[in-house]
Amino acid sequence: MHVPIVPYGGATSIEGHTLAPHGGVCIDMSSMKKIKSLHVEDMDVVVEPGVGWIELNEYLKPHGLFFPLDPGPGATIGGMCATRCSGSLAVRYGTMRDNVINLQVVLPDGDVVKTGSRARKSAAGYDLTRLIIGSEGTLGVITEVTLRLQKLPSRSVVAMCNFQTVKDAADVAIATMHSGIQVSRVELLDEVQIRAINMANGKSLPEVPTLMFEFIGTEAYALEQTLLVQKIAAEHHGSDFVFVEEPNAKEELWKIRKEALWAGFAMEPDRQAMITDVCVPLSRLAECISVSKQLLDASPLTCLVIAHAGDGNFHTFILFDPSQEEEQREAERLNHLMVHTALSMEGTCTGEHGVGTGKMKYLEKELGMESLRTMKRIKAALDPNNIMNPGKLIPPHVCI
């Protein structure tokens, strides 16, 4: 009897990761939520996989520490490992790949594997930690995670700046990265996204392409960096550069940003969203966003653009009525075109959301059949009966 097993965390994943196309047992990990040990001196913490990143950060705050990954509100550490997620702070702190020290994983045959020690770096054997990160529940169930933590910065400044075109905004994001300035966030929002945010939050932000920056560090440093970026923005027709330093105001801004998707729903309440997630080399970002924006503007559907611009990663929320087949098809067409645009620029079909079922069809074009065959060989070696989250990540047509 080979019953499929589908691990289930916060269920905020986007590409059908937690569906059960072959039936089976869904293991809800959300009750395994103990924080097992905090090592303040080592800046690490050992947690069970069901802990949410928001809860974890509440727990860490009094210790002056935080965990810098911020995917969907409700996401769990286990799900975040399994999807190799990132978020707005990845430009500074990296993705889940870079912030996990050690995992405990139950393999399909019942073996309980420890993937590392608690040392910050190690060259002891194959990197099983990174193999599990991004494996989307197809290789085993993550039952314990040791996370690398960061100091809460003593100082942070949020800056916002308006532009005439998304291209100008993207160019400033790129130029900022090139200048060597260390931003901790650089998020791009198009005019449609800003309009949605205004509607959902009763705000009156200028409805134009906008960059939101965060700078951290000591007072002198944050100020110095901010002024450098202001100069770059001015060189690209940026206007209305504003700073926010008051803690509640900053928190509100990031909350609004994090809830951008729901703002979209507030604008068109009966719609669903197709969420795209391409990522391209930084030098191609402005072009990739511009090309995409032309497509989106020409579509009858409402489309919002939001980018983790410092990483070359951007999302669009394409709002469609699921009862209208042609709207669904149109949303798929736009997603598809954007993926192919990104792939033609040496980019990826998924910067951070993962493969699930939705992105399987693009992997061969992105990585080649040899690469997929290698993945399938690893899958078959660790899960010969294909019980772990079957039907995900590896396209069905791959043979070993």
Next chain:
Amino acid sequence: MHVPIVPYGGATSIEGHTLAPHGGVCIDMSSMKKIKSLHVEDMDVVVEPGVGWIELNEYLKPHGLFFPLDPGPGATIGGMCATRCSGSLAVRYGTMRDNVINLQVVLPDGDVVKTGSRARKSAAGYDLTRLIIGSEGTLGVITEVTLRLQKLPSRSVVAMCNFQTVKDAADVAIATMHSGIQVSRVELLDEVQIRAINMANGKSLPEVPTLMFEFIGTEAYALEQTLLVQKIAAEHHGSDFVFVEEPNAKEELWKIRKEALWAGFAMEPDRQAMITDVCVPLSRLAECISVSKQLLDASPLTCLVIAHAGDGNFHTFILFDPSQEEEQREAERLNHLMVHTALSMEGTCTGEHGVGTGKMKYLEKELGMESLRTMKRIKAALDPNNIMNPGKLIPPHVCI
């Protein structure tokens, strides 16, 4: 006919990685040394695996860029990937794990695999890039590498400070990391190492435990960080805090540091060195070094201590006469004791040098048999005839 294949880069690896215990063909990769394409705008470069990191940095300098991994002089990018190396700058920029975007790898069956796109982040399937990094030539031959580059900092300051004990020095390194100060290097050298450096380089540095720091960034920032560390050092009996800002003087200091091993040989020319490489959680570093130092001081052999202290990683060079069996045994005994001390502190037997043949015997204690079995399953899936660098990394007693 299953002929073993041993890839061979700069041959600077330390744990017997390039030996051929089962005979076979050694593939010298050092002539594949083209720099294939530099993308200044994306801060990445595509190279063949035989390029050395020193040559690469000479090539990059006029473009204002550099690659921040600095293992043994002579090491090649392919070998550095294969050993998952790091170096003095890892405290700021991470290890090879964090600085490779994409690999091309020839697998044992001849499949040529591309492990990623050129996007900076991606969640597209299993992380084959990280699986190959650290695989020590046991899974395939790396034939092309896309590396992430960094801006050459506009400003850097090197600071040196003297201490009465290695514990004081280690405590200052730890306190510096905890303070959130962003050092780019923090290296600890014991009094024996300093003596060797003085002898080899005609210097007259005070022969006491010493910390060498590097701070980078803008002028204001580097200065601010330096002063903060000076304060921490003063609180731990640090003395003679000196700054070096003149480019040639800084370069000389890092060159001397990089050549520390040869300085050891200058002190005792007819000896060989047993090089140890443990890494522990940061909070245990001072204790681990102190315990080790007692052992070393009590030994008849000359032992030099040198640490990448910000990562919790330290090396000792144990000088012994290979013709004297008891000296060799004594060196092994010291190495062995240090590994076990580190493992008892949740550390690793190898922070950066890798497993080769030398560290195989410690992996079961560090990671458990389940973990090794998983590695062996992966190895068997990708290299069923065990032709790639057989006899390395996975201990021979592991069964699948």
